[in-house]
Every structure is written in structure tokens, then in C-alpha cells.
Amino acid sequence: MHLLLAYLRRFVPTLTEAEWQLLAGAVRPAHLARGQHFVQAGDYRPEIALLLQGSCRLYYLRPSGEERTTYFFFENHLLADYPSCLLGQPSQLNIQALTDTDLLVFDYAVLRQLYDECPAYERFGRVLAEYHLLGTDARLTEQLMLSPEERYRALLASGKTKILERVPQHLVANYLGVTPVSLSRIRARVARGR
Amino acid sequence: MHLLLAYLRRFVPTLTEAEWQLLAGAVRPAHLARGQHFVQAGDYRPEIALLLQGSCRLYYLRPSGEERTTYFFFENHLLADYPSCLLGQPSQLNIQALTDTDLLVFDYAVLRQLYDECPAYERFGRVLAEYHLLGTDARLTEQLMLSPEERYRALLASGKTKILERVPQHLVANYLGVTPVSLSRIRARVARGR
DNA sequence: GATTTTTCTTAGCTTTTGTTATCGTCGGGG
């Protein structure tokens, strides 16, 4: 529980105990078994969760039926279907546990309410959105600027090597925007050629 | 000037005249001649502007020297180097006028100050970041899910055809993550094969 | 209105990626 408080304070250091209590009552623990979904396309259950232990992936289902994994979640990161929460629409994406996963869950409606009632949470919402925007923007830029091989090298050099260590390679391939076969070739090139 | 007020109210409908005056005093008109820069890599001049008339592009300079255009701005959209403002660091990107352009400019520091002083602006900051996050996220997803040809078709089908009408094609190619030559081929394919 | 300059298309060739399929390995479940 204090991990969620610590998370909030990373974004809003001034958050008081009293302010924390406004949210704390709405928080409940939850568990996902490996393979189980936190969000599934078509659902509308706007919830946010702090990932305490484990890992999840975010993926889309293409019309053809294949899955495309575009994001990973690890410890101490928020799990949410941002578009669904913000637009108030059913999910178009899926979030699934890659391993057994422990969460702290609360309803987005509660946070939305706190935006109106408590400036500290409104600030949290702003800073959180800004933080995610920076990350998403950097990744989009990388996608537009770099070749697949450069993107793989960039991932190696980045602080995100957790992804490479904890995620099956064919999902990393999706994440980098290439096919699994292609990533395997790129890895072979990078390994030999240096 | 009222266009900026209208912009703010699109995000915060409840913004009062008094609240608007808190920002209004800091706003100044500006003009960019075609080819002139609003932001240049290495600068640190955190400003935000509403684009009144004209168009701009956002581009990065690669080590090799070529430019990669990743975004376009048109009327009634905000112009800003979000990463530079948020991180308080010099710009790594460039924003340049594609045509003669009229702006309303204010310093990010003023807005940052208003985040502390006026809840309506903090809300504006949150909703603005959320709005941009949704857009960037959708574009990243498109980039990871769709082939270049599919992305071109998606652009045709989207509400962003302004880009195709008002921007040189080799910049659109960058925006879609392909080379100009490749986009030309894709267009030929789409035109013939329908 | 003529002349640069920029932009777009097309072509030929190379490189990379996508596709499909096979094989080896590893792990879990029966």
C-alpha cells in the first residue's frame, strides 16, 4: 500500500497524509494469474492499477487475428487503458499478465472525482500525463528516425533492458515494430558484426 | 486574442474572464516568415504559441545531417517544444514555418506559475497533456501495427487530409516513416490498384 | 516571362524485411 503512496509522491512530493487518505480507501489488492487479463477489448471497466510484482503486456488484436504487443509493464508502474479511461469508451486494447502479477487497483472514476475535489490529485493527473507523453513521444520519434537495427541497438543501450531480460523475444519484436524472424536476424548481425 | 481564449475554453469550459486575464497580459503576437524557426535545436527558450494563420513543421536533425520531419502544425493548434519545457532542457528538435505564420506567444514559465496559482490552469495543463498523449499514442500504435501502405491509406481516410493538401510530399513521407521515393511508389500503387 | 530551384516520378539495382517452413532446444504437464 505504501508503494502506491510512494508512487504518487514521486509525481507530487507535497502530497499530505490527509490527501492520501482520500484515495487510499478506494484501493484494493488484486492478483492476476499468468495469462489472465487486466483489460480486454470490448470491456468497459475503467480501472487503474499499480503493478507490485510481475509483468504484463499491452496488445492489440488485428482483424486478421494476430496479436501485436506494443508495451510492457513492470514493477512500480501504472497499469491502465488510458484511452478508454479518458474517452469513456470501451477498450480497444488488451492488457494481459505475462507472469503471476500482484496489483493495487482503484477505479478511474475515483481519481476523476479527486481531480475536482483536491488540487494535489489534479496535479498528479497533469504530471502523470506529461510523463507518459514524454515517453510515448520519444518512442514515436525513435520509430520514425531509426531503422529496425538501430532501434534494437537503442534498446540495448537504453535503461529498458528489463524488457530484453524478462519478455519473450517475439513480443520484443512487436514492440520494436518488426517480425520475430527479422529480430532474430538483426540479433545475429549485431552479435557477429561486433 | 479571443482565439486563444476560445482554445483554452475548449479544454476548460469553465474558465472565467478573471482567470483568462491572468494569462492574457503575458501574451504577445508574433510573426514567422516562411523558413524561419520558432525553436531550433540547442536553444533554450521555453515558449508556447497558438498558431493563428499558416503552418509549421517539427523536425529533427540526424547526425548524418538530414532532416526528419515528424509533425505538422496548423491553425488553432498549440506550438511548443513539450520536452524542452517539461524537462527544462535545451531543445533537441526544430520547429520551422512552412509558410508565413502568425502566432500568439507566451512564456512557458508563466503557464507553469499559473499551475500553482490557479486550479483552472492546472486543469488545462492536465487535459492538454492528456489530449496530446492520446494523439501521440494513437500514432505510435499505427506505426507499430500498420505497413507503410496501410499508414498512407489510413492518413487518406483520417481527418488529417490537411497534411496531404498543404505539405510537400517528401515531408509527408518522413511523417509516415518512409522515404520520399517509397511514398511515391505507394501512391502509384494505391492510385492504380485503387 | 524567363530562369532557377524545389518537388515529384520513374527506373535500375541493392539491401532489408516479410513469409513460410524446418529444426533444435527447453520446460511443463501428463
Add this chain to the structure above:
DNA sequence: CCCCGACGATAACAAAAGCTAAGAAAAATC
């Protein structure tokens, strides 16, 4: 303990994209 399914490497082929260059078309400049 064995078998099956998931995962990754590799190969062969097809398709697409990158690169270079040349020429046509359109725009901007003078």
C-alpha cells in the same frame, strides 16, 4: 519419463523498401 507445445535460429524465396540518379513538372524568384 516422455511427449507436446512454445520459443528461437536459420534457410529459401518473394515482396517491399532503401539508394542513386535522371528527367519531368510545378513553384518560386528575379
